[in-house]
Amino acid sequence: MIARACIIPVFVPHLGCRHNCVFCNQRHIAGQTKPADADTVRAALSQAASLPKGAKRQLAFYGGSFTAIPIAQQETLLGVAREAIDRGELDSVRLSTRPDAIDEPVLERLRKFGVETIELGAQSMDDEVLRLSGRGHTAQDVEHASRLAEQAGFSLVLQMMTGLPGADMDSDIRSAKRIIALRPDAVRIYPTVVVRDTELYELYQRGQYREHTVEDAVETCAAILPLFEAAGIPIIRLGLNPTEELSGGLAVAGAYHPALGELVKSRVWRNRAEELLHGVSAGSRVTLGIDRPLLSQLIGQHRANLSWLKTRYGLAELKILPLDTKNREIRLISVEK
């Protein structure tokens, strides 16, 4: 299980990366160029003292393939964290890495240094998509690494992407289902963004990659999100974290939107409303009810869902009432001709 934690991030941009994944430029995505060393870890840990008391404090190595970094360098970084754990200043460590950089000796080493959570970049479970994205591993590698991590008792977070080269909505949904079958403790979903100074940017410029627009991402993720929800697997992040650099022009195309997660949730409720409105005659006056906390998600940003549903079904009126069911329910309350 994933316990809620205060994360102290340390970025190790591209350290240990054996391949150039076509979409990736961690220096732009994380907005950091200098790789971490022992001093960086100490500086990050000094913030841990100011975290709220009682919170679980977890140091996180992000932005590279941690377990593929030369072992001496891994041990230097992890050693600083281990000392902080031994002093009671830190609870545990989490890190992100590649599926083909996990085996039993690696897991043994991570355990010794207090690592509790492993985030694996699965990205897709379609081997052709993985190949076209320059990942250098297969879906089977993801399955193998996930099994090893789970059997060794680590918390497992799987990261997936939508809209990669060669992917479409169906293949992304199939990938989501294979990821669900691995029973991770949580997932992160990153719809593809075309970032400057990447191979994907070149492909996009040459017309060899069709961008995964915000609308494509919303549609795909709104189909995927209910699958994870039904399986009880939390989505702990949807969409790249907005940064000044990305917003300032480094995100050239694709699914970059500061509120992507909200757009997706809103689309899920629009889809559910559509299921209720099928068969309702044009010109009807309709009232829907939805559990109160979800009201704004159903209405959508700038009332976009309301307008869309009214137009799509030719309704004379569409009212949405809050319900106090507390069970995430949406209901057709009345239809008047």
Ligand code: SF4
């Ligand atoms: S996606 Fe991960 S493995 Fe690929 S280049 Fe970026 S940090 Fe490295």
